[in-house]
Amino acid sequence: xxxxxxxxxxxxxxxxxxxxxxxxxxxxxxxxxxxxxxxxxxxxxxxxxxxxxxxxxxxxxxxxxxxxxxxxxxxxxxxxxxxxxxxxxxxxxxxxxxxxxxxxxxxxxxxxxxxxxxxxxxxxxxxxxxxxxxxxxxxxxxxxxxxxxxxxxxxxxxxxxxxxxxxxxxxxxxxxxxxxxxxxxxxxxxxxxxxxxxxxxxxxxxxxxxxxxxxxxxxxxxxxxxxxxxxxxxxxxxxxxxxxxxxxxxxxxxxxxxxxxxxxxxxxxxxxxxxxxxxxxxxxxxxxxxxxxxxxxxxxxxxxxxxxxxxxxxxxxxxxxxxxxxxxxxxxxxxxxxxxxxxxxxxxxxxxxxxxxxxxxxxxxxxxxxxxxxxxxxxxxxxxxxxxxxxxxxxxxxxxxxxxxxxxxxxxxxxxxxxxxxxxxxx
Amino acid sequence: xxxxxxxxxxxxxxxxxxxxxxxxxxxxxxxxxxxxxxxxxxxxxxxxxxxxxxxxxxxxxxxxxxxxxxxxxxxxxxxxxxxxxxxxxxxxxxxxxxxxxxxxxxxxxxxxxxxxxxxxxxxxxxxxxxxxxxxxxxxxxxxxxxxxxxxxxxxxxxxxxxxxxxxxxxxxxxxxxxxxxxxxxxxxxxxxxxxxxxxxxxxxxxxxxxxxxxxxxxxxxxxxxxxxxxxxxxxxxxxxxxxxxxxxxxxxxxxxxxxxxxxxxxxxxxxxxxxxxxxxxxxxxxxxxxxxxxxxxxxxxxxxxxxxxxxxxxxxxxxxxxxxxxxxxxxxxxxxxxxxxxxxxxxxxxxxxxxxxxxxxxxxxxxxxxxxxxxxxxxxxxxxxxxxxxxxxxxxxxxxxxxxxxxxxxxxxxxxxxxxxxxxxxx
Numbered sequence: 081x082x083x084x085x086x087x088x089x090x091x092x093x094x095x096x097x098x099x100x101x102x103x104x105x106x107x108x109x110x111x112x113x114x115x116x117x118x119x120x121x122x123x124x125x126x127x128x129x130x131x132x133x134x135x136x137x138x139x140x141x142x143x144x145x146x147x148x149x150x151x152x153x154x155x156x157x158x159x160x161x162x163x164x165x166x167x168x169x170x171x172x173x174x175x176x177x178x179x180x181x182x183x184x185x186x187x188x189x190x191x192x193x194x195x196x197x198x199x200x201x202x203x204x205x206x207x208x209x210x211x212x213x214x215x216x217x218x219x220x221x222x223x224x225x226x227x228x229x230x231x232x233x234x235x236x237x238x239x240x241x242x243x244x245x246x247x248x249x250x251x252x253x254x255x256x257x258x259x260x261x262x263x264x265x266x267x268x269x270x271x272x273x274x275x276x277x278x279x280x281x282x283x284x285x286x287x288x289x290x291x292x293x294x295x296x297x298x299x300x301x302x303x304x305x306x307x308x309x310x311x312x313x314x315x316x317x318x319x320x321x322x323x324x325x326x327x328x329x330x331x332x333x334x335x336x337x338x339x340x341x342x343x344x345x346x347x348x349x350x351x352x353x354x355x356x357x358x359x360x361x362x363x364x365x366x367x368x369x370x371x372x373x374x375x376x377x378x379x380x381x382x383x384x385x386x387x388x389x390x391x392x393x394x395x396x397x398x399x400x401x402x403x404x405x406x407x408x409x410x411x412x413x414x415x416x417x418x419x420x421x422x423x424x425x426x427x428x429x430x431x432x433x434x435x436x437x438x439x440x441x442x443x444x445x446x447x448x449x450x451x452x453x454x455x456x457x458x459x460x461x462x463x464x465x466x467x468x469x470x471x472x473x474x475x476x477x478x479x480x481x482x483x484x485x486x487x488x489x490x491x492x493x494x495x496x497x498x499x500x501x502x503x504x505x506x507x
Numbered sequence: 508x509x510x511x512x513x514x515x516x517x518x519x520x521x522x523x524x525x526x527x528x529x530x531x532x533x534x535x536x537x538x539x540x541x542x543x544x545x546x547x548x549x550x551x552x553x554x555x556x557x558x559x560x561x562x563x564x565x566x567x568x569x570x571x572x573x574x575x576x577x578x579x580x581x582x583x584x585x586x587x588x589x590x591x592x593x594x595x596x597x598x599x600x601x602x603x604x605x606x607x608x609x610x611x612x613x614x615x616x617x618x619x620x621x622x623x624x625x626x627x628x629x630x631x632x633x634x635x636x637x638x639x640x641x642x643x644x645x646x647x648x649x650x651x652x653x654x655x656x657x658x659x660x661x662x663x664x665x666x667x668x669x670x671x672x673x674x675x676x677x678x679x680x681x682x683x684x685x686x687x688x689x690x691x692x693x694x695x696x697x698x699x700x701x702x703x704x705x706x707x708x709x710x711x712x713x714x715x716x717x718x719x720x721x722x723x724x725x726x727x728x729x730x731x732x733x734x735x736x737x738x739x740x741x742x743x744x745x746x747x748x749x750x751x752x753x754x755x756x757x758x759x760x761x762x763x764x765x766x767x768x769x770x771x772x773x774x775x776x777x778x779x780x781x782x783x784x785x786x787x788x789x790x791x792x793x794x795x796x797x798x799x800x801x802x803x804x805x806x807x808x809x810x811x812x813x814x815x816x817x818x819x820x821x822x823x824x825x826x827x828x829x830x831x832x833x834x835x836x837x838x839x840x841x842x843x844x845x846x847x848x849x850x851x852x853x854x855x856x857x858x859x860x861x862x863x864x865x866x867x868x869x870x871x872x873x874x875x876x877x878x879x880x881x882x883x884x885x886x887x888x889x890x891x892x893x894x895x896x897x898x899x900x901x902x903x904x905x906x907x908x909x910x911x912x913x914x915x916x917x918x919x920x921x922x923x924x925x926x927x928x929x930x931x932x933x934x
């Protein structure tokens with residue numbers, strides 16, 4: 081771990097630079113898969129599933145029998161249900177009431193949110209089943225009222241899906257589950273095949289190829305939740321923090337992958353040093369210590385001279401996850417501009433938000449917290465505006481519309497108002 | 508105009524097919540311009556401004572003197588101010604209060620919206636100054652609290668910008684205006700040059716090239732409002748509609764461009780025929796009648812057997828603008844799933860929303876109303892989630908987190924909780 085003392089603000093962006101992906105190679109593979117899925121549908125899915133997942137499947141849809149056969153331990157069932165309840169409670173609180181506004185007497189405007197009818201959720205495969213991401217995507221989709229919730233996830237080389245994935249999907253109202261992964265899953269949900277329905281918006285994490293595929297899908301008129309990059313955590317800890325807790329949080333980020341970004345900022349050099357010692361101690365006990373060690377090699381311990389400097393650095397970096405353990409935590413909470421999700425105090429580890437506090441763990445990485453929200457209830461809805469104007473209303477605003485339309489050279493726009501004004505006795 | 512009687516639902520998508528753009532040609536030009544702007548900055552902007560706008564500029568930033576010299580008629584000033592007031596009132600009503608939720612005793616979660624700090628607005632050039640779009644973008648940007656609001660718009664071949672553009676930009680708090688248009692404007696705002704600052708999100712309409720440039724900009728980590736296509740209007744009118752009004756609305760859409768989409772749906776064949784007659788009558792008087800005539804040739808008059816069928820057709824088409832003139836208007840208002848902005852009743856022309864009712868006119872075209880909102884206050888903000896957990900809170904949810912983290916194979920995630928539980932006496 082590299083310790084950096086009071087770096088100058090104009091060095092921050094370089095200091096905290098994220099790793100860049102090589103896009104060119106991915107782009108050609110992605111467009112090739114899309115083209116083949118567009119032309120050959122399920123046959124193409126079959127081919128790529130054989131190629132990338134090493135299993136030969138005739139049907140991709142998980143059957144009723146497979147769903148019913150999925151069993152997990154009582155302890156895990158209870159944990160998932162507790163997490164679901166909290167996620168539901170928090171996302172339900174994001175519902176907004178419709179407010180009708182009379183902008184001018186007789187001119188009533190309002191905005192209503194309606195569900196995106198068909199959504200697709202992508203859940204990556206790998207060494208462990210990421211059922212927690214199903215909670216984070218399917219719970220708000222169901223609360224929003226999406227009528228078709230499609231889930232794609234890669235099968236193992238036996239052609240099977242982990243029972244925790246199936247259990248959670250069923251619990252959260254996923255309507256159809258398909259054993260399809262990677263670029264071919266994104267292509268299937270974007271274009272539709274005989275088995276997999278096309279959806280209007282695709283959500284979920286994935287590796288660089290899945291991310292490139294999601295971005296490519298947008299050129300086919302499909303929306304995506306956000307571009308995704310490697311996960312990242314910035315901790316600000318002053319002398320009120322517990323070094324062992326801080327170390328455990330940094331390590332929980334580091335175990336995600338060798339490209340995870342881990343940054344500790346402090347106004348106390350003693351804290352930096354104590355956390356470094358704790359990291360060494362805890363690291364040796366981790367089953368994923370090779371991965372975590374690689375990630376920690378790129379990590380930074382940064383000493384700054386004040387809370388103000390720390391805040392400026394945080395807003396420049398725009399971390400996906402931000403932990404604040406500070407005597408003046410209110411200063412950071414009030415003034416943070418750019419972050420995905422913020423964890424406050426010694427008893428709020430990032431893992432709480434990853435699983436069970438209720439907030440969403442699908443968050444903007446790669447500095448995108450400057451312009452993107454994490455997934456929330458609104459991600460599964462769109463706003464429609466409505467307006468209703470009375471005769472008095474059009475008399476009040478009509479002349480302004482006529483003037484503006486004429487100034488923009490749009491005579492027919494003006495006419496639409498003039499005809500109505502004339503009919504009610506204004507000339 | 509083509510009259511279609513009771514088309515079968517499985518023919519709707521073909522019947523209402525939108526024109527497809529040829530992307531390949533645009534993509535190579537767009538990437539070429541981006542590459543040159545990235546390498547040469549303002550020199551590249553100069554070159555393309557000469558090439559596409561026919562004017563040679565040394566500086567692009569509109570000066571204080573140019574801003575102060577911009578004068579428009581008193582009538583237009585008053586109209587713009589009235590529109591601004593209504594747009595402000597409506598967008599201000601979209602502010603949401605922060606709600607703190609205790610998902611489990613001791614686990615407090617909330618979501619706060621913060622402004623996207625730097626935004627870029629693109630205003631197209633052409634035969635008339637589109638100052639109304641500045642109102643639609645800069646008013647919510649200012650309400651949201653964006654600190655840098657950059658505007659790019661092409662100069663005329665004298666190197667000037669219309670005074671109505673300058674007046675409106677100043678009125679709405681735009682911080683910097685640049686005489687840069689087309690693909691080079693999008694590249695400049697995405698990448699930054701010595702003159703033009705890089706922004707986090709780009710808004711605004713434009714032709715196919717500008718749209719392709721905005722989509723390309725997203726691969727450089729910039730967000731965009733939405734992909735844009737030709738403007739479109741669907742009117743549903745039953746026998747309670749005034750044919751002359753309906754005709755004027757259809758024509759106001761048709762005058763936008765030859766590729767505008769205009770659709771009239773009715774349960775009354777008499778209404779379809781009367782509107783057709785009115786269109787012929789009104790069309791001859793329009794200054795932009797060539798454009799409108801071309802658009803009307805692609806327009807459709809569709810007879811359906813019931814309100815229910817009309818609603819299903821509307822939701823399948825997902826129109827940018829939807830006018831509803833119907834005895835049972837509530838049925839449509841309650842059940843429309845896919846539309847950008849809805850105009851209700853005989854006295855609510857689309858031009859009202861284009862200029863002055865208060866709703867936004869930057870709306871999803873091309874069927875994107877299925878998954879995108881029009882521009883609104885939230886478009887200029889992002890949500891950050893916060894959570895603060897007490898000792899009692901982590902005791903309540905900690906064991907569930909431990910179980911889930913272990914099941915996902917993430918031991919360090921589990922540790923971060925276990926350490927804390929241990930420190931407060933749980934093992």
